[in-house]
Each structure stands twice: as structure tokens, then as C-alpha cells.
């Protein structure tokens with residue numbers, strides 16, 4: 001059904017994918033496993049027509065070349081994508097979000113049937129159909145995102161790390177739902193770091209490392225492969241058996257997930273609150289202090305919590321002492337520091353806000 005042939009992607013001088021070929025059939029669940037930065041998201045974005053890089057190769061759905069189509073045309077043809085971070089409309093209700101997924105003619109014709117199916121698959125969405133999406137837990141928002149993609153009536157559903165931030169119980173429910181979705185006829189292409197649970201429901205898998213496919217096989221053999229176990233399942237280090245080519249990628253164990261973003265540092269999500277709050281203040285305070293030796297932070301910036309006011313309403317101010325106020329050059333430096341602090345806090349708050357969606361699921365075992 002979906003055929004990706006020798007796809008290469010470059011972001012400027014950086015080659016993120018090299019000659020990648022994969023296939024997903026009807027009713028098939030295919031999982032892509034790889035370390036951070038291996039190129040998994042790039043692969044899904046290329047298929048969805050949303051890649052910022054230059055894409056070469058051929059992507060076909062049921063034999064039709066969709067490589068250069070616009071994203072909405074690719075959805076029309078039958079490929080729906082749930083990106084990492086979900087991308088739902090926070091101010092709209094669950095029902096409104098779902099209905100927005102059915103924007104193509106074909107999807108509108110099947111809108112009522114698909115809506116009933118989605119509500120039966122995710123009963124929680126039925127109860128919450130009039131709730132504003134941003135007030136839902138991360139797990140519920142993930143259901144909304146998947147439901148909205150399914151409303152496009154796709155042949156292939158692609159998901160980028162759907163289990164990210166979900167509690168073990170919610171992960172289990174999520175993967176069970178994906179198994180039901182594929183049973184109903186859809187092909188599912190899944191990028192996951194939760195190798196154990198995703199391989200448990202998958203038919204086949206591919207290993208990707210540094211932008212290249214380094215191994216592939218049916219899910220059962222990947223699960224039992226010592227190299228895969230060592231890299232993705234937290235087992236001891238063992239050599240791969242001969243025969244099928246497998247890799248020994250450097251993926252972190254599931255318990256120590258790290259996330260690398262383009263141009264960004266590796267960070268553990270558990271630490272992002274600190275980055276967004278107190279530590280920025282102290283960094284600024286320290287910078288101000290070392291610049292002039294006489295500035296102090298006016299007040300600590302509180303750690304953002306779920307449901308807090310938007311970042312723009314929070315501010316950081318560095319209060320100079322009296323001698324500093326007398327010096328116009330010092331006053332100019334203070335103004336620059338305050339502006340930098342506001343910018344840093346606004347970025348940091350956004351990160352913390354995103355992180356709050358991930359971590360709140362840890363408390364959502366229902």
C-alpha cells in the first residue's frame with residue numbers, strides 16, 4: 001500500500017536520511033526504531049509532505065506517486081499523520097477537533113460512521129466530547145489527535161512517538177487501540193521509543209541509525225534479537241546473530257529517555273521545569289552580578305504549573321541597587337538583561353508548558 005523507495009533527505013548540508021526504503025501494507029503495523037536524531041521524524045514528515053528539508057526518492061500510495069504532493073493532498077489520498085506533540089486545537093472542543101479532521105470530500109461522506117467508530121474506540125472522548133481540548137490530560141489529548149487523524153478516513157495512519165509522556169497503563173491502552181485500528185483495515189506506521197510495547201503489537205519493524213536502515217524483520221524476531229534487546233529493551237550487551245543485518249545503535253534505555261531537537265541540547269524532560277524557572281533567574285542574576293558586581297534578582301520566578309497564565313503575563317525583573325541607577329551605561333545594561341530575561345522566560349515557559357502535557361499523564365492512570 002505505502003511504498004517508500006530510496007528516500008534521501010538533506011537539511012542544507014546535513015544529510016538526515018540516506019536511501020531509505022520501507023513498505024507498509026494494509027492491516028499491517030510497522031514500527032520504526034532508532035536512537036534520538038536517527039531520522040525517524042524526518043521519515044514520517046517526508047511521507048506526509050511536511051519535511052523542511054529537500055527530499056529525493058519516491059513515495060507511493062497504492063502505486064500513485066505522492067512524493068511532491070502538498071500535505072493536504074497527501075491526506076486526501078489517504079495518509080494521515082499524528083505528529084509528535086499532537087498538534088490539536090486547544091481552544092476547540094473534542095468534537096470540534098474531531099470534525100475538523102474530516103475536511104476532504106471522501107472523509108465527509110464517511111464522517112458519521114467514522115465518528116461513531118472513534119467514540120467506540122476511545123469511550124473517554126464520548127464522555128468528554130464537549131470539553132475544551134487544552135483542559136484534557138496528555139493521554140486524552142493524544143486520543144483526540146489520533147481520532148482527528150482517523151476522521152480523515154486514511155488508508156495509512158502514521159504516528160510519531162504517540163506514547164511519549166503517557167503512563168504505562170495509558171501506553172498499554174494506546175497500543176491496544178492501534179491494534180484495533182489496524183484490524184479494521186488501516187496500515188499503521190509507528191515511530192516509537194517504547195520498543196517493547198510497540199513490537200508487541202507490530203507485524204514488522206525497521207531499525208534506523210544515522211539516517212540509514214540498518215536492520216528489519218518481523219516483530220517477533222526483532223523482539224528476540226539480542227542486538228535489539230541490548231539497544232532498545234534495556235537487556236545486556238550481546239552480539240547480534242549472523243544472517244539478517246542488525247545494528248547496535250546507541251538508543252537510550254526506555255527509562256532514561258533523552259530528547260534531542262535540531263540545534264538544541266540533549267535534555268531530560270524531568271529537568272525542563274528547572275530550566276524554565278528558577279535556574280534562568282539565577283543565571284541572569286549571576287550574569288548581572290558578574291557584569292557589574294551589584295545586581296540582584298528582584299524575586300525568584302516560580303516554577304510554571306499546569307493551567308498557569310500564559311508566559312507573556314509573567315516577568316523577570318533585575319533590581320539594580322542605588323549606585324547602579326546613577327550610571328546611565330549600567331542602566332542600559334540592566335535594560336538589556338531584563339529584555340533577555342523576558343525572552344528566555346517566554347521560551348522556557350513554552351517548553352515547560354509542553355512538558356506539563358507530558359508529565360501530567362504520569363498521574364493519569366485512568
Ligand SMILES: Nc1ncnc2c1ncn2[C@@H]1O[C@H](COP(=O)(O)OP(=O)(O)OP(=O)(O)O)[C@@H](O)[C@H]1O
Nearest residue numbers: 011016035036037038039040041042052260261262
Ligand atoms: N528542520 C530541520 N533543520 C535542520 N536539521 C534538522 C531538521 N529536522 C531534523 N534535523 C536534523 O536531522 C536529524 C534527524 O532528525 P529527526 O528529528 O528526524 O530524528 P529522530 O530520529 O526523529 O529523533 P528524535 O527521536 O530525537 O525525535 C537530526 O540530526 C536533526 O538535528
